[in-house]
Amino acid sequence: MKKMVMRSRFFVSSFCAISLLGVSSVQAADLTVSVEIPSLTVAEYHTPYVSVWLENEKGESTTLAVWYQLEERGQKSEKGEEWLKDMRQWWRRIGRETDMPVDGVSGATRKPGKHELVFTEGKAPLGKLAKGNYVLLVEAAREVGGRELVKVPFTWPVAGEQSAKGSAELGEIKIIVNP
């Protein structure tokens, strides 16, 4: 069921991308998200696995980004998939029904700092968004570390800046209004 919703979302998004080519007057809106990975003073540090996804009012989910180990000793490897389930809520909502990696979604883990992600409406992985209420969810799981889920509710189209702060594994998660 969830899988079908996701598939149709992908279909809608690609359909939309094509139709947009012919309508130059329509400006596609962007969703800009800032994800802060805090710098931690611990004996053994590994960059966290992070997933970023949206949930609409019906509880349907769309993954925007998943950062995890994609390589082993410089070679592409599926070994890092072993720990995807540690992002428990993402795994439950979407991960376990998705064959990773997914182009435009999967990415390598990132170092501490603020990372800005820009998603364009009508293009994968965001797709077309109906007006309404959404929740942006960011979940981090760190090897020999903790796990945290931060939720940022917002309305589409984005009218004002929205943010929430994690307490351990995530810093500030912010939805930025287009300049």
Added chain:
Amino acid sequence: MNKFLKASLCTALVMCLPLSAQAHRAWLLPSATVLSSDDAWVSVDAAVSNDIFHADHAPMGVDGITITAPDGTSLTPQNSITGKFRSVFDVQLPQKGTYKIALASSGIMATWKTPEGERRMWPGRGEKANPADLEKNIPKDAKELQVSQFSRRMETFVTSGTPDDKVLKATKQGLELVPITHPNDLFAGEAAKFQFLIDGKPAEGVKVTVIPAGMRYRNSQAAIEVQTDKKGELSVTWPQAGMYWLSANYRDDKAKKPATSRSGSYAATFEVLPE
């Protein structure tokens, strides 16, 4: 007598005691129940002890363990060892989906008194018996004869990738649990619904006890006690994340002749994840 034989005999004895005398609890403890690896394995501990998941009494015999893969085929436990307090075996999960690891048995048991008032039972402790042989094993002069039909089942579930429900279908034999909430989709603070069946029919009034792991580090059992309703259903809300042991007992007099009563015991291990 070698150690292994001793251990399995001991377990056989424990497993064959009547339900009421079952002071010790038998349990299976999987190392993980939710997996995302392409080459997923779990290691399972199997033991008998008073404190759930603390292996401090006797190992459980794993000869009768059945592992059912998502496509219905059977897998063999790997790297089995039996130690002083627990048995351990590995399960490789080559397919995506839900696996069932179970130990089940059923049979018939007769108890009576001789004319001199001595207690007798058939089959004897640890013996396996064919129900068809019942009649010729009970003397004509047996007094207070009671014949009961019993079933025992112990199981746990693990899922690689997306959970599915092929292995969750009822066998329609003995007392068994049919998950309404998927057993690998349990979260702290959420309610899970299960149904109990006895020989394939809803079992009302099954006494169910749910105990969280970590008994050694608290002062009470912290048991959740529930009974199934008319539809054989019950609901459990998990107070916190962790491993849980669920045990259920049922008895009625709707047995197949020549038995006059039937009983069933069921135990399962579930993992509940944090929100």
